Structures are given as C-alpha cells and as structure tokens.
Amino acid sequence: xxxxxxxxxxxxxxxxxxxxxxxxxxxxxxxxxxxxxxxxxxxxxxxxxxxxxxxxxxxxxxxxxxxxxxxxxxxxxxxxxxxxxxxxxxxxxxxxxxxxxxxxxxxxxx
Amino acid sequence: xxxxxxxxxxxxxxxxxxxxxxxxxxxxxxxxxxxxxxxxxxxxxxxxxxxxxxxxxxxxxxxxxxxxxxxxxxxxxxxxxxxxxxxxxxxxxxxxxxxxxxxxxxxxxxxxxxx
Numbered sequence: 001x002x003x004x005x006x007x008x009x010x011x012x013x014x015x016x017x018x019x020x021x022x023x024x025x026x027x028x029x030x031x032x033x034x035x036x037x038x039x040x041x042x043x044x045x046x047x048x049x050x051x052x053x054x055x056x057x058x059x060x061x062x063x064x065x066x067x068x069x070x071x072x073x074x075x076x077x078x079x080x081x082x083x084x085x086x087x088x089x090x091x092x093x094x095x096x097x098x099x100x101x102x103x104x105x106x107x108x109x110x
Numbered sequence: 111x112x113x114x115x116x117x118x119x120x121x122x123x124x125x126x127x128x129x130x131x132x133x134x135x136x137x138x139x140x141x142x143x144x145x146x147x148x149x150x151x152x153x154x155x156x157x158x159x160x161x162x163x164x165x166x167x168x169x170x171x172x173x174x175x176x177x178x179x180x181x182x183x184x185x186x187x188x189x190x191x192x193x194x195x196x197x198x199x200x201x202x203x204x205x206x207x208x209x210x211x212x213x214x215x216x217x218x219x220x221x222x223x224x225x
Binding site: 036038047048052055098099100103 | 145154155156157160168170171172204210211212213215216217218
C-alpha cells in the first residue's frame with residue numbers, strides 16, 4: 001500500500017509564508033493523483049481547502065493555494081493568520097481507486 | 111443546501127460489527143460518490159471506502175476484508191458495516207460527499223471498542 005508523507009509539524013510567523021508538502025512512496029505526485037488538501041481544527045470535521053491539485057472552494061481563503069512542486073503536491077499559505085493554526089491533511093488517489101491520506105501537518109502560527 | 115446526517119456506532123465489544131448510516135438531505139444523491147472516513151482519537155484521517163448511487167464500491171485494501179458499504183438510493187442513504195472490530199477501530203467515523211473534493215461532511219460519530 002502506498003504511503004503518503006507530510007511534514008509532521010511546521011511553524012509560520014503571522015503574515016509569513018509557508019509551504020506544506022505531500023509526497024508518495026510510489027514516486028512523483030502528479031495531477032493524476034488529484035491531490036486534495038484539508039484543514040481540521042480541534043473538535044471539528046475536516047474541510048476541503050483544495051481539490052484536484054489547485055482548485056479552491058468558495059470558502060477557501062485566497063491566501064491558500066495548491067500546486068505541484070518538486071514531485072510533490074504542495075499547499076502554500078501566504079500571509080498566515082492566527083486562525084490558520086490547524087492540522088492539514090493531503091489525500092492522494094491512485095489508479096486502482098484507492099485513496100490514501102497523509103499523516104497530517106500540525107501548523108503553528110507563532 | 112446539502113446536509114449529511116449520520117447515526118449509529120456507539121460502544122461495541124471486540125469481535126462485534128460496527129454499523130453506521132448516513133442520510134443525504136437537500137441535494138441530489140446520484141452523480142456522486144459517497145465516502146466513509148475515520149479518525150482515531152488524536153490521530154490522522156483514514157479513508158475507508160466509497161459508494162455511488164448504483165452501488166459501485168471502492169475500498170481501502172487494508173480494511174476490505176471487514177468492510178461493507180451499501181446504499182439505499184430510494185431513501186438517499188448509505189451505510190457502513192465493519193466486522194470483527196478491535197480496539198484499533200475506535201475512532202470518529204465521518205460520512206462525506208465527494209463532489210468537488212469532499213465538499214460536504216457529516217457531523218462525525220464516535221465508535222468505541224472496549225471489552
């Protein structure tokens with residue numbers, strides 16, 4: 001089974017920029033993995049920020065963007081706000097219809 | 111506006127079967143895949159599997175031998191059964207719609223396995 005890897009934790013200063021990444025044990029992440037990014041705050045269900053690599057929902061703050069970077073999926077937060085402190089998960093889809101979540105990144109805004 | 115209401119689970123003993131239901135309100139049931147996702151306390155998310163309105167399913171290989179996802183399209187509902195549960199299956203279980211990403215989620219239901 002594929003393993004999806006994320007940074008366990010990252011810290012960003014208020015107003016700063018940070019990039020979270022999502023890698024696959026099977027090789028480079030491509031648009032064909034349809035990367036999703038989720039934000040989860042304590043006690044809440046996750047919510048999708050980014051789908052299909054870079055598409056945003058109506059509720060996704062403009063400061064979040066998704067891309068492919070160096071063989072990984074990436075979520076970039078530009079202009080971090082205190083309310084962005086949360087856990088972030090990526091999800092990749094594989095050719096046999098499996099979906100695998102990454103282990104999550106705990107983002108601290110400090 | 112689409113809303114998912116889920117129920118079931120609760121407290122189970124090892125080897126029992128966890129059963130969950132998820133009802134879809136306020137939107138189309140066909141044309142989407144409907145997923146189950148779980149999260150053990152203090153841990154990350156795990157995709158369990160998905161189903162569409164006609165009953166086509168995909169499962170997480172690590173759970174496939176114990177999981178059954180089914181649908182009652184006439185009631186806009188779908189279901190999860192997880193057999194032979196152990197303490198490792200203790201988690202919050204979510205149902206979700208796969209529209210543009212997982213764009214609608216249920217409220218989550220706790221399933222606790224304890225002897």
